[in-house]
Amino acid sequence: YxxxxxxxxxxxxxxxxxxxxxxxxxxxxxxxxxxxxxxxxxxxxxxxxxxxxxMSDGILATDGDWRVTTANRAAGLLLNPPQTDWKGLSLADVLRPFTLSKPLSDVQAARERTTAFEVSRPHTKPPLFLDARLTRVLDPDGQFVSAVLTVRDVTAERHAQRVQADFFTLVSHKLRTPLNVVAGYLHLCRQWPPERLKARLPHVLEICDAQMRRLGNEVEELLTFKAVDAKRLAEKTRPADVAAVISAVAEQVRGRYPAKRIEIAVAVAPDAARSDADAEDLAFVLEKLLDNAAKFGDKSPVRIAVKVEREKAWLRFSVSDNGPGLPHEYSDRIFQGFVQVEDHVTGEVPGLGVGLHMARRVVEAYGGSISVQSRLGEGSVFTFSLPAAIPEASCPGRPAVIG
Incomplete structure (x- = not known):
């Protein structure tokens, strides 16, 4: 205005x-x-x-000199850098503790914008396998200015691939061995003159029968492996008389290896006489452990000791032997299935290597656990736990020797 x-x-x-x-x-x-x-x-x-x-995938960025500028939490967990603040570290220093499927220099110099490779620590416990991809970032003139490394944990996938490969290798050898023996004798029967065939036929039939029974046992083991069901096991309700089950299994195992002298010592504590686990399931686990001890026992006599003690609501079973023992690296693997401790897979050791895996599945169905302590040349001690029942004073707990 x-x-x-x-x-x-x-x-x-x-x-x-x-x-x-x-x-x-x-x-x-x-x-x-x-x-x-x-x-x-x-x-x-x-x-x-x-x-x-x-993100569960690790992401790490570098500058044009291949030095780390930023990284997420997953990258720190997977790559475990040599210092807490790893900004400024060279990519080569970050990856130095690992085994790379391709030389890092080749990955950095690759023509492709993105290069895939594997980063691993195969010999650590537990091992680690990472699927890695390095993407180079270029400016408008095509000059390298930065890079992004992504890593994903594929350890479980590699383990599954190894188990599958072990399965096919072991099963192919185990099933072929008896078939090859039978096929070989059939070929000889065709070549022998009638007089020799007549003389040798009983021996040939005995061998072929043994090999076919062995093949049948291994097929049955495969079917049993498939049939073990945790829910079905947990629903069983027939409590086990521990001493009676051990005695029956011991006699069964001794009869399976008549050529071996087998001594089985049993000690059941008075308050550990009964288990809430089904008698059939307890026998299944014990049979796998005692059979392994007898089968692999390389001394005479084969000595096996079964000890049962009560720990609060659980029974603690231990099965020890004087066998050849296990290499340390097999302490976990033998429970994974289709694993046998042999220098070479020859098919000479009976079984498919699934017994301990099935035993673990049975034990874990009841909430228990199973483990082994062993050293080469010093035998093995397998320990597992199953739920206890109310102890009965009438059940003896004094040690006994069977055999």
Whole structure:
């Protein structure tokens, strides 16, 4: 509002002030818009960073000199850098403790924008296998400016592949061995003259019968392996008389190896006489352990000791032997299935290497556990636990020797 008469200079000043106010208002609106955009970008960046941090895959970025600029939490867990703050570390230092399927220099110099390779620590306990992909970032002129390394834990997949390979190798040898023996004798029967065939036929039939029974046992073992069901086991309710089950299994195992002298000592504590585990399931586990001890026993006599003690609500079973023992690296593997301790897979040792795996499945169905302590040349001690029942005073606990 300007009063009349008005002064020209005053009018000019007021117009300039008005224009300046409008310019300031526009600048303020623009600044507020920029701040809102920056806040939105910051929120999006924070959400992106949170998503990256929460990923199970490890993500690591480097600059143009291959030095780490940033990494998410998973990368730290999987790659375990040599220092807590690993920014500035060279990629070569980060990957130095690992075995790479391709030389790092070849990966860095590859023509492809993204190169896949494997990063592993195969000899650590537990081993670690990572699927790695290195992506190089180029500027508009095609010059390398940075890189992104992603790593994914594929240890379980590699283990499954190894188990599958072990299965096919072992089963093919185990099933072929008796078939090859039978086929060989059939070929000889065709070649022998009638007189010799007549004289040798009883011996040939005995061998072929033994080999076919062996083949049948191994097929049955495969079917049993498939049939073991944790839910079905847990639903059984026939409690076990521990001493009676051990005695029956001991006689069964001794009869299976008549050429060997086998001594089985049994000690059942008075308060460990009965188990809430089904008698058939307890016999199944004990049969696998005693059979292994007898089958692999290389001394005469083969000495096996079965000891049962109570620990609160559980019975603790231990089965020890004077056999050849196990290499340390097999302490866990033998419970995985289709694993046998042989220098070479020859098919000479009966069985498919699934017995201990099935025993573990039975024990774990009752909430128990099974393990082994062993050293080469010093025998083995297998220990497992099953739920206890109320002890009965009438059940003897004194040691006995069977055999």
């Amino acid at each position: 300007v009063t009349k008469p008005f002064d020209r200079d005053e009018l000019r000043a007021r117009v300039e002030v008005g224009v300046r106010v409008l310019e300031l208002q526009k600048a303020l609106a623009s600044r507020e818009s920029e701040l809102a955009s920056a806040r939105t970008q910051l929120m999006e960046r924070e959400r992106f960073d949170a998503a990256i941090a929460a």
